[in-house]
Amino acid sequence: MADVNRGNRPLSPHLTIYRPQLTSITSILTRITGNALIVASLLMVWWLLAAATSEAAFAVADGVVTSLLGDLVMTLSLWGLWYHTLAGVRHLIWDNGVGLEIETAEKLGWAVVIGSVVLSVLTLIIII
Numbered sequence: 421m422a423d424v425n426r427g428n429r430p431l432s433p434h435l436t437i438y439r440p441q442l443t444s445i446t447s448i449l450t451r452i453t454g455n456a457l458i459v460a461s462l463l464m465v466w467w468l469l470a471a472a473t474s475e476a477a478f479a480v481a482d483g484v485v486t487s488l489l490g491d492l493v494m495t496l497s498l499w500g501l502w503y504h505t506l507a508g509v510r511h512l513i514w515d516n517g518v519g520l521e522i523e524t525a526e527k528l529g530w531a532v533v534i535g536s537v538v539l540s541v542l543t544l545i546i547i548i
Contacts, residue, residue: 453500460497503536
């Protein structure tokens with residue numbers, strides 16, 4: 421049967437009503453970093469394939485990867501890798517039913533954000 425009150429029902433709350441929470445933002449960022457890591461992996465596969473193909477192909481790929489834009493992409497990929505790893509550990513903790521309280525979940529969220537930045541800087545220091 422048709423819903424005669426369709427236009428009179430209240431709409432469900434939307435993003436304009438809810439205040440973004442750290443846990444929701446970190447969850448969204450986990451998905452974004454996962455997809456970004458796929459793109460960075462494709463860039464590295466292109467670089468390796470070019471190295472196996474010819475000197476000219478490698479020169480082009482190496483020029484892109486070692487350019488300023490390439491360095492930026494690789495640095496952000498490094499951060500994304502650490503962020504995605506730490507967020508995965510956080511989810512493993514949550515899967516065991518630990519740290520689900522709001523205060524603890526927010527502390528874990530900040531630990532993921534700050535930890536990923538610190539680990540990225542330490543990795544860059546070690547690499548460079």
